[in-house]
Amino acid sequence: MADIPPLPPDAAPSKYDRLIAKAHTSGPATTIVAHPCDETSLRGALEAGEAGLIVPILVGPDAKIRAVAGQYGLNLDGIEIIDAPHSHAAAAKAVELVREGRGELLMKGSLHTDELMKEVAASATGLRTARRISHVFVMDVPGHAETLFITDAAINIFPDLDAKRDIIQNAIDLWTGVGLGTPKVAILSAVETVTTKIPSTIEAAALCKMAERGQITGGLVEGPLAFDNAIDPEAARIKGIVSPVAGHAQILVVPDLEAGNMLAKNLTFLAHADAAGIVLGARVPIILTSRADSVRTRLASCAVATLYAAARRNAATVAAE
Known part of the structure; x- marks a missing residue:
């Protein structure tokens, strides 16, 4: 077995360590x-x-x-x-x-x-496949209790509404596939109100309606939400947003690649987060690693992909029976 750098004696297992341990099973x-x-x-x-x-x-x-x-x-x-x-x-x-x-x-x-x-x-x-190919960053942010998914910050530059539907569904399928439960999905913009001056707010509203009508399944979808009231319960309370997603988001759907890339790198370099990466929507999951990734991040990318592959394998077995 490869040597995984040990955690400090008083540290709880990280989100990545839990994923790696689960993948072993x-x-x-x-x-x-x-x-x-x-x-x-x-x-x-x-x-x-x-x-x-x-x-x-x-x-x-x-x-x-x-x-x-x-x-x-x-x-x-x-x-x-x-x-x-x-x-x-x-x-x-x-x-x-x-x-x-x-x-x-x-x-x-x-x-x-x-x-x-x-x-x-x-x-x-x-x-x-018929599904749009997209990328998900699996973020382990110190001090934040939840694993965060950020999508899409690497493949689709300016996705349209149909592409965003697939991007969201890919991320939901990954979250549920690795056994994390039903995800809370926040569609991010600069503000939490719908306005014609910011097109991403209109797309967020349309995507929520698509989820309501069953065009996106498996997750709780809310938007538009600004980043603060997506992940901070107090920010959501102050803004008067009543939603099971607001303040507790687990999947963050960004308006475009530029916003997603900056968000992921801000968390990486300012909050010292780790960012594992996986591409979805193809026939098989694709593990994308960076030469700057730590050992734990590289193993986490493989663990997430392995868990998802196992879920797909089990689903295919059940469908064939």
Whole structure:
């Protein structure tokens, strides 16, 4: 098992530690790792494998992967490597392996995110479904009791109403799939009232009506809400907002990528939050890691994806019976 940095003796288990522990009970998911050709991406995949979260299959230049492993003392014993000459070929081969049913998860290595997602989104050979592909940050914010999901801060730049419906449904499905219960979903804007001067407030109102009519299911949806009255009960009370979501939001739906990216990075750099990441809406969950991620964050990304894969696997089994 990989060594996970210990918590201080008086610290309670973090949200990530609880997710990682829960993922151990569901069994590892076979994971296709595209082009793990630097220390960070290769170590992350191998540590998640050693921790019992995934079974990695590495796709990329065989000699380069082995050279990186040798340089940094990483153990490749028992690890399957599928040779691909360069990052583009590795992305294409990784997606092909998923289409063939070789893996339940896809994991980004040291190639650029756009290079992998281009293969994922290819109309004829990719992993698209009827659902819009979107990204969820799984945030562990010190001092905040709840795990926070932020979506979409990495894939969809200026999503329209239909795309936001899918973005919300993807996040709800992930929350329920990893066993966190029924989520409280806040659709964020700058204010909590609907006004034609701020288009995101109008979209928030429409999305709430869509949830009311069953076009979005599985969560409690409220909006527009400003960030303060979405997560702080006192701020919601002062504004006179009576809602089970206001002040207690668990999924934060941002107006656009710029807002989401700034929110996630503010929490990361000012509140010292950890931000695991996963892409949804494709045939399989996709684990996106950053070279700046800590060991715990990389393992948390794998844990969330593994839990979700297990939930999908169980649902498919039930549907087939």
